[in-house]
Structures are given as C-alpha cells and as structure tokens.
Amino acid sequence: MAMNFKRKFLTALVMSTLLGAGAAHASKDNVIRIGVLTDFSGTYADIAGKGALTAVEMAVEDFSKDRTVNGKKIEVIYADHLNKADIAASKAREWYDTQGVDIIVDLATSSAALAVTAIAEQKNKIALVTTGGALPLTNDKCTPVTLHWVYDTYSLTAGTAKTVVDSGKKSWYFITADYVLGHSLEQEAAKVVKANDGEVKGAARHPFPGSDFSSYLMTAQSSKADVIALANAGSDLANTIKQANEFGITTSKQTVLPLLMFISDVHAMGLKTTQGLTLTEAFYWNRDEKTRAWARRFYQRAGKMPTSAQAGDYSGVTNYLKAVKATGTTDTATVMKYLKSTPIDDGLFKGQIRADGRLAHDMLLVQVKSPAESKEPWDYYKIKSVIPADVATMPLSQSQCKLVKK
Structure with missing residues (x-):
C-alpha cells in the first residue's frame, strides 16, 4: 500500500509539472483546483498526510457526485512540503501562478503555513490552514485570505x-x-x-x-x-x-x-x-452519531480514524465549495465575505468565522x-x-x- 501511494504521489507531482502554465491558464475558467499542501512523509504525516488528501477527496465527492460546481470541474492536486517553509512558499507560488489553484489546504507546520498565507495574500488566493496551529496566523500575521479552521495555540x-x-x-x-x-x-x-x-x-x-x-x-x-x-x-x-x-x-x-x-x-x-x-x-470521532458516521466512512478508505486536522480538511473544503456554489464565483473576496457571514455547521464543526479568519468553535x-x-x-x-x-x-x-x- 505504501509503495502504491508513493507511485501515485510521484505521478501526481510529475503531472502537476507537465500541466504547465499555458494548460493551467487555459483551463482556469473551467476548473476549480484545490491544492493539498502538507507533510506526507515526515513528523506530521500521520496527523495530516494521506489522511488529509483522503478527507479532501471525500469532501469533493460528497459535495458533488460528478465532481462539479456551477458547471466547473473540481480537481485536487497535492504535494509534500517536507515541513520546510521555503519549499511550501515555492510550491504555493507555482500553484497559484501556473497551476490555476484556487485554494491551498491543510498546511502542516506553522512556519510553512505562515509562508503560504503570505504568498496567498500577495496572489489574492485563499489559504485554508487546518494542521498548522500558531496563533499569529490569525493574530499579528493575519491576512484577508486566511482561514484558520481547527485549533490554535x-x-x-x-x-x-x-x-x-x-x-x-x-x-x-x-x-x-x-x-x-x-x-x-x-x-x-x-x-x-x-x-x-x-x-x-x-x-x-x-x-x-x-x-x-x-x-x-x-x-x-x-x-x-x-x-x-x-x-x-x-x-x-x-x-x-x-x-x-x-x-x-x-x-x-x-x-x-x-x-x-x-x-x-x-x-x-x-x-x-x-x-x-x-x-x-x-x-x-466518537462524540456523536454524525461524527461516528463520517469517521467510519473515512476509516473504510484510510484504515484509521481521522485526526481533528483531517476532519478539518473535510469541513473546510466542504464549506468552501458551498460558498463557491452560493456565490457563483471563485473570486476570493466574494467567497471570503460569504464564509465570514454564514454560520458553519456541517456535522463535524460548528461555529462562525471571525473577521480575523479564525473559525470560532467549541x-x-x-x-x-x-x-x-x-x-x-x-x-x-x-x-x-x-x-x-x-x-x-x-x-x-x-x-x-x-x-x-x-
């Protein structure tokens, strides 16, 4: 199983590179692209890693059986940032500039998350942080494009x-x-x-x-x-x-x-x-019927129960896609305005996104x-x-x- 994932991971990276700037821009109007950028091989691989990708894929499939929203195809790509801020920033810049990525998700390691949210602000794209937990993400280093979903220090x-x-x-x-x-x-x-x-x-x-x-x-x-x-x-x-x-x-x-x-x-x-x-x-996962039902479906695919970060990946992407559908656009300001004005309640997380981008929940x-x-x-x-x-x-x-x- 590990070797199979490794082959798929390397293939995805090659395909991501082969898409090229021209192909990405040509398809930009017809594709909503979600990038999962996290630790797939290091200290936080069990917390995020393959499980984060699984959760995002589940969110897309549950949202739309044909993986579309407003007539646009939804695609998911992913990469390992190796818990290095410079690699995370470089990949984020590449994805936003040449791959037509609309939102980057997960962002394990707070230094990597801070690097990517800074790039996201420059590019006016959304960064959804679930595994990174440093308070500055929505405090002194906050940006208008950052969503901090699961926890902070x-x-x-x-x-x-x-x-x-x-x-x-x-x-x-x-x-x-x-x-x-x-x-x-x-x-x-x-x-x-x-x-x-x-x-x-x-x-x-x-x-x-x-x-x-x-x-x-x-x-x-x-x-x-x-x-x-x-x-x-x-x-x-x-x-x-x-x-x-x-x-x-x-x-x-x-x-x-x-x-x-x-x-x-x-x-x-x-x-x-x-x-x-x-x-x-x-x-x-074992808190109530809703969390159990979702977690057992996750278990069938991942072979383990979800971490809070992985549950946050599912919740965050689900609500992002809801916002895109409701507003009819992927425009960053429009989507962020909708998310911050709409209560979150998807069975896994319940709360309200504040002005600083933090999802306040129990x-x-x-x-x-x-x-x-x-x-x-x-x-x-x-x-x-x-x-x-x-x-x-x-x-x-x-x-x-x-x-x-x-």
Whole structure:
C-alpha cells in the first residue's frame, strides 16, 4: 500500500509539472483546483498526510457526485512540503501562478503555513490552514485570505493549561520544539499559568525534529516542577512521552502534559503508555452519531480514524465549495465575505468565522482512557468537558490582526 501511494504521489507531482502554465491558464475558467499542501512523509504525516488528501477527496465527492460546481470541474492536486517553509512558499507560488489553484489546504507546520498565507495574500488566493496551529496566523500575521479552521495555540492552552493549574499544579517546566508552533504553545500556556498565580520554573528548547529527549527530561525532572509541559507535536511528542515513561516520570508526582496531541499519537503509543493524559481536542470521532458516521466512512478508505486536522480538511473544503456554489464565483473576496457571514455547521464543526479568519468553535477537554475502559478500537477518549467557543478563542479585543476593528 505504501509503495502504491508513493507511485501515485510521484505521478501526481510529475503531472502537476507537465500541466504547465499555458494548460493551467487555459483551463482556469473551467476548473476549480484545490491544492493539498502538507507533510506526507515526515513528523506530521500521520496527523495530516494521506489522511488529509483522503478527507479532501471525500469532501469533493460528497459535495458533488460528478465532481462539479456551477458547471466547473473540481480537481485536487497535492504535494509534500517536507515541513520546510521555503519549499511550501515555492510550491504555493507555482500553484497559484501556473497551476490555476484556487485554494491551498491543510498546511502542516506553522512556519510553512505562515509562508503560504503570505504568498496567498500577495496572489489574492485563499489559504485554508487546518494542521498548522500558531496563533499569529490569525493574530499579528493575519491576512484577508486566511482561514484558520481547527485549533490554535490559544484554544489548546485555554482548556488544558487552566484546568491543570486550577487543580493545584502551579509550577511548570516546558520542553519546547524550537520552531514557531512550539514557541507559540509555550508562550500561550505560560500566560495562562501566570494569570492563575502559577510560575514557570524553566524551559528547554529542542531541535526539530528530535529523537533523544533524555537530557531535557532529566533537567525537567530535577526542576521539581509540578508539571512538565510538552510544547511539541507528532513524532517528537511521542518520543518525549515514551522516554518519560522509561524514566518513570509519568508515574511520579510530576504531571506530564501534552499541549498538542492528536488521536493518531495516542494510537501510535498505545493506551498503556498514554492512559490518564489530559489534552484539548477540536474533534473526536466518537462524540456523536454524525461524527461516528463520517469517521467510519473515512476509516473504510484510510484504515484509521481521522485526526481533528483531517476532519478539518473535510469541513473546510466542504464549506468552501458551498460558498463557491452560493456565490457563483471563485473570486476570493466574494467567497471570503460569504464564509465570514454564514454560520458553519456541517456535522463535524460548528461555529462562525471571525473577521480575523479564525473559525470560532467549541473545543473538547479529554482524558485518555485506560486499556480496560476502551470498548473498541480507537475508543480512546473520555470527554471531560466542552470548552465554549468564546472561551476557546482569543477575544478580538486582544487581537493584533489588521482586519479587526477596535
């Protein structure tokens, strides 16, 4: 299966190149082209990757059986940005300029997402961010063409960090990935800790990607902090938690707290390793009948349950296509105006897109089940509480976004 996907991936890249500028411009008026630009081979491949492409394809097929809207054919292309901002920016520029791409979707890695949203603004095209989570995307780096759909570092810490501090665990130590998302996670969590009479005892920055986290964990352990907060993600997060288990930290008085963890991470590590961990999620497949029905269809195609980012890919593309159909155009300003004025409610996400481009929606505070509590494969979470959208989203009164009227 992996080799088959690899062949298809390489073929798609070759075909994307062969289309050429002339062919793309010639077909531009007759094709709505969606570009899935994300991590297909690295740290975030399980979070986004092939599953992101599957979710987008499902959205297109569910929207229109003949894959058309307003008489125009809908096409999906994709590429691996290798978690590098320069590659992401180059591919975005190529897609917008020569491939007739109308919207770029997913954008794992916040540095890549920020690079692409800047290009999108220059080209007056839409960028839909689902996997990238840095707050600046809709704060000081906001653009009129950015949609930030699933989560950001504010929404993640508004639930998890406050709950843990309120439980009496006041002193924190951060192990942080040394890049945009890691810095943003640490910064937002630290704000919550300090605002609730807690203290930050220290922080260690690790390179991305990493493999050996032993020195960082030993320093965090010796700090005697109540909480060792992990401001990283993907395989970095998994390796940190596994090594914390090996050192006996997860069974000690210190609390190991993942600030960004996906269901794919829990699946990869197993319930024995992750049981009892508390985290904030934007989507859980087993929440209700609608999420279960969609997720099981996704499972039939992908062989796994969807992450919140992949669910966001489906939701975001579905609503984009609805906007194109309703307005009769792919004009960026018209589509964005429609999206920001129309409530979102597609069975997976429910909320409202704000002036800054952020989809404000409820978040879920969850705890990972023990093996004994899990009733079926992928039944991993206990929903502890629902964090309302107005609590989970940074108030516009605090925003630095140029689109927000004070």
